[in-house]
Amino acid sequence: MLHEPAVEIKTDKAAAKKAKLGVKMFIAYTLVYAGFVFIGLSKPEWMGLELIGKQNIAIIYGFGLIVLAIVMGFIYNYFCTKMENKMNKN
Amino acid sequence: MIYEVSNWAIAIFLFIVGLVLGLSFYFARKTKSSSGYYAAGGHIHWAVNGIAFAGDYLSAASFLGICGMIAFSGYDGFLYSIGYLAGWVVALFLVAEPLKKLGKYTFTDALDAKFDSKHIKLAASISTLIVSVFYLIPQMVGAGDLVVPLLGLPHWIGVVIVGSIVIFIVATAGMTSTTYVQFIKGALLVIFSTILTIYILQNGLSLKPNKNHHTFTQIEALVTNDTVVSVPDSSFVVKNTKVVNNLVLVKLAKDNIDGWYKLNVKDNQATLDEMLYITVLSNGEKLYNGAPKSERKFYQVGHLSKIIVDGKEVDKTGPVGPFEFIKAIESSEIIRFSKIAFPEGEDKITAWYQNPTPGENIMKPGLLYKLTKASGATLWDKLNFLSLMLALFLGTSALPHILIRYYTVPSQRAARKSTIVGIAAIGFFYILTLYMGLGSMINGTLDVESSNMSAPLLARTFGIGLFSIISAIAFATVLGTVSGLIIASSGAIAHDFIDKYLRVEMSDKSKVRAGKFAALGVGLFAITLGILFKGMNVSFLVGLAFAVAASANLPAILFLLFWKKTTAKGIAWSIIVGIVSSIGIILFSPTMYDKYGLLPKSAPIPLDNPGIISIPLAVLTLVIVSLMTQKDNLTKKQSI
Known part of the structure; x- marks a missing residue:
C-alpha cells in the first residue's frame, strides 16, 4: 500500500538534470549565506563597516541574501522550464 | 497597556472574519473526498498557490514577532527575516519537485513512499504533530495579543475566537478554503505592509514622533557615595534607593504618588531619569506607574534622542527615501527601554529604564545575540547565533504545513513555479519588516509589555483606519497560518496514524469525517496552549519550531532524496532522535529556566537554540542506523 500522488504525475525526463542544477544552485547560495554567518561569528565588527551607498555590510549583505534568493529562483525556473520543454517534447 | 477600542476596527475585523467564513461555506459544498479535503483536489493554480505559500508562511511570527523583535533589538530581529527567507532556497532547489512527485496528502506520505514502513508512519506523524503544535502556540499567543487593542477584549478571548473560527474553516472545507484564506491574507499582508512602510518613510525621523508622546521627566540629584541623598526640587521626596545589576534606582514621591527613577552620572552631573514600572502587590493587584491600569499612566515608548543627518544634528528630517531612512537611524541615537526586575518589601517590581543606544549598534547584529569580545560574548553566545541561523535555514523546508501545499498543485x-512566486512575495515582505520594526522603535508606539504589538500600534499613529486594517489583516494572518497547521495536524492523526498506521477500514467519507474530528481536537488543544503561553515573543517561539522541524524532518527528507542507502529504520530513528534532542535542549535552556522561575545561568545547557547539536545528531543517527539495516533494503528489492 504505497502512497501515490493526489494527481497523476507524468514522467519527467528532465528530472535528473533539474535535480543536478538544483544542487549546484543550493551550494552556491549556501556559500553566500555561510559567508554572512561567518562574518557574524568571526569578525562581527565588520558588520558595521560602510560598504556601498553609505550602507553598512550588515544591511547590504542582509538585503543581498533576500534579493539573491529571488533572483536565483527566477534563473532556476528559466533553465528548468527550458530543460522540460526540450526533453519532454515527445 | 490600556487601548482605546474603535468602531472602525471592529467593523473591519468583522468584515474579514465574515469573508473567511463565507469562503468556507462556499467551498464546504464542494469538498466531499479525502483528496479534496487534504489536497484541494490537486488543482490549485500555481500563482494562487504561490501567494497562498506566502499567506501560510508569513505567520504571526513574521508580522508581529519579527517587527517586534526589530523594534526592541534592532538588526538582530532582522536576522530572522534573512534566515526564514534563505530557508526557501532549500525548499526550491532540493525539496519542491521531488516531494511533489513522491507524496499524496501529507509529509509522511512522501517519506514513506519508497518503503511502506510502519516505523516511518508512526515517527513522521508524531513529528508532524509536534512541529505543528510548537508552531501553533505562537500563532495563538499572537491572536490573543491582537484582540486586546483591536476589540478591547482579554487575551484569552482572542485565543478562543481564533481557535473557533479556524476549527470552523478547516472542519468545513479543509485545504480548499484554507488555500483561499491564505491567498487573500498573503496578498493583503504584502499590500498593506507596503502602505505602512510608505507612511513610515513619509513621516521620516522626528524627536517628537507624535502628539501623544510622553516626555520623560529628568530631575537633578545630589549624590554622596553613589547614593542619592536629595533632590533640589523640593516637590520630590526620596523614599528608597536600590542598587540592582550595578544600576542605582531611586524611588521618589511627588504629591503622594510614587515613581521609580534611574540615576545617571555624566560629567560630574547627576540626574534621575523617569522609568516605567509595574508593581505586583502582595495581594496580587497590579499597579502601572504607581496607579491602577485604568488611570492610563503607563506610556507607549521608543523615541530618538538625537538625529544626525549628513553630520548635522536636526530635530526632524521630513520624508526620506528607504536607504536614507536606514542611514539616518544608523547615525542617530535611539532611546530603547531595558527591563529590570527587583523586589521591594513584599512587592515585586518590574521596571523599564531608558537606554540610549547609538544607531550604529542598532543597525548591526549584537544587541540580542552577543558576538563581539567587547560585549562579553562567550563561545556559547556564538554557538547560539550559529545554531539559530542553521535552524532558520534548514527549518523552512521541513515544516509539514508548508510541505503539504505542494500536493495542492x-x-x-x-510546484516549482508556486515556490518562486512564494519566495518573491515573502522576500519583499521581509525587507519591509526592517522598516516596520525600526518605524515602531522611533515613533513612540512600543508597548513594553508586548513586543508583538509593535507593527499594529505603529499603524495607529498614522490613523485609526490604517490601524484597523493592519490589525484585521494581522488577525487574518493568524487565521491563515493556523488553518494550515491544523490541516497538517489533522492529516497526521486521521490520514497517517488512523488510516495508514493503524489501518482502520474507512470509506472515503469516513476518512474526511475523521480528519474533521482530528481538526477539532487539535484546535481545542491549541486554544489551551495559546492561553498558557501568553506574553512570549512569537518569533522566538517559532524559531524553536524551526529548530525541531530542521532536526526531526530535514535529515530524513534530504537523505531519502539524495542517499540510496537510506533505510526506513534510519529515517524513523533519525526523526525520533531529532525530536527528543531538540526538545530536550529547549527544555533545559536558559530561556526555559527563566520561564520556570529559575536562574537562567543555572541551566545545564547554555544554548537557547538547539539546532547546532540536534541536527548533526539526527543526521548521524540516520547514517548509522541505515548502514546497520542495509539488509532491509535488499529484502525489499528482492520481494519487488
Missing part, C-alpha cells in the same frame, strides 16, 4: 512544474 497539479504538477512538479507548478
Whole structure:
C-alpha cells in the first residue's frame, strides 16, 4: 500500500538534470549565506563597516541574501522550464 | 497597556472574519473526498498557490514577532527575516519537485513512499504533530495579543475566537478554503505592509514622533557615595534607593504618588531619569506607574534622542527615501527601554529604564545575540547565533504545513513555479519588516509589555483606519497560518496514524469525517496552549519550531532524496532522535529556566537554540542506523 500522488504525475525526463542544477544552485547560495554567518561569528565588527551607498555590510549583505534568493529562483525556473520543454517534447 | 477600542476596527475585523467564513461555506459544498479535503483536489493554480505559500508562511511570527523583535533589538530581529527567507532556497532547489512527485496528502506520505514502513508512519506523524503544535502556540499567543487593542477584549478571548473560527474553516472545507484564506491574507499582508512602510518613510525621523508622546521627566540629584541623598526640587521626596545589576534606582514621591527613577552620572552631573514600572502587590493587584491600569499612566515608548543627518544634528528630517531612512537611524541615537526586575518589601517590581543606544549598534547584529569580545560574548553566545541561523535555514523546508501545499498543485512544474512566486512575495515582505520594526522603535508606539504589538500600534499613529486594517489583516494572518497547521495536524492523526498506521477500514467519507474530528481536537488543544503561553515573543517561539522541524524532518527528507542507502529504520530513528534532542535542549535552556522561575545561568545547557547539536545528531543517527539495516533494503528489492 504505497502512497501515490493526489494527481497523476507524468514522467519527467528532465528530472535528473533539474535535480543536478538544483544542487549546484543550493551550494552556491549556501556559500553566500555561510559567508554572512561567518562574518557574524568571526569578525562581527565588520558588520558595521560602510560598504556601498553609505550602507553598512550588515544591511547590504542582509538585503543581498533576500534579493539573491529571488533572483536565483527566477534563473532556476528559466533553465528548468527550458530543460522540460526540450526533453519532454515527445 | 490600556487601548482605546474603535468602531472602525471592529467593523473591519468583522468584515474579514465574515469573508473567511463565507469562503468556507462556499467551498464546504464542494469538498466531499479525502483528496479534496487534504489536497484541494490537486488543482490549485500555481500563482494562487504561490501567494497562498506566502499567506501560510508569513505567520504571526513574521508580522508581529519579527517587527517586534526589530523594534526592541534592532538588526538582530532582522536576522530572522534573512534566515526564514534563505530557508526557501532549500525548499526550491532540493525539496519542491521531488516531494511533489513522491507524496499524496501529507509529509509522511512522501517519506514513506519508497518503503511502506510502519516505523516511518508512526515517527513522521508524531513529528508532524509536534512541529505543528510548537508552531501553533505562537500563532495563538499572537491572536490573543491582537484582540486586546483591536476589540478591547482579554487575551484569552482572542485565543478562543481564533481557535473557533479556524476549527470552523478547516472542519468545513479543509485545504480548499484554507488555500483561499491564505491567498487573500498573503496578498493583503504584502499590500498593506507596503502602505505602512510608505507612511513610515513619509513621516521620516522626528524627536517628537507624535502628539501623544510622553516626555520623560529628568530631575537633578545630589549624590554622596553613589547614593542619592536629595533632590533640589523640593516637590520630590526620596523614599528608597536600590542598587540592582550595578544600576542605582531611586524611588521618589511627588504629591503622594510614587515613581521609580534611574540615576545617571555624566560629567560630574547627576540626574534621575523617569522609568516605567509595574508593581505586583502582595495581594496580587497590579499597579502601572504607581496607579491602577485604568488611570492610563503607563506610556507607549521608543523615541530618538538625537538625529544626525549628513553630520548635522536636526530635530526632524521630513520624508526620506528607504536607504536614507536606514542611514539616518544608523547615525542617530535611539532611546530603547531595558527591563529590570527587583523586589521591594513584599512587592515585586518590574521596571523599564531608558537606554540610549547609538544607531550604529542598532543597525548591526549584537544587541540580542552577543558576538563581539567587547560585549562579553562567550563561545556559547556564538554557538547560539550559529545554531539559530542553521535552524532558520534548514527549518523552512521541513515544516509539514508548508510541505503539504505542494500536493495542492497539479504538477512538479507548478510546484516549482508556486515556490518562486512564494519566495518573491515573502522576500519583499521581509525587507519591509526592517522598516516596520525600526518605524515602531522611533515613533513612540512600543508597548513594553508586548513586543508583538509593535507593527499594529505603529499603524495607529498614522490613523485609526490604517490601524484597523493592519490589525484585521494581522488577525487574518493568524487565521491563515493556523488553518494550515491544523490541516497538517489533522492529516497526521486521521490520514497517517488512523488510516495508514493503524489501518482502520474507512470509506472515503469516513476518512474526511475523521480528519474533521482530528481538526477539532487539535484546535481545542491549541486554544489551551495559546492561553498558557501568553506574553512570549512569537518569533522566538517559532524559531524553536524551526529548530525541531530542521532536526526531526530535514535529515530524513534530504537523505531519502539524495542517499540510496537510506533505510526506513534510519529515517524513523533519525526523526525520533531529532525530536527528543531538540526538545530536550529547549527544555533545559536558559530561556526555559527563566520561564520556570529559575536562574537562567543555572541551566545545564547554555544554548537557547538547539539546532547546532540536534541536527548533526539526527543526521548521524540516520547514517548509522541505515548502514546497520542495509539488509532491509535488499529484502525489499528482492520481494519487488
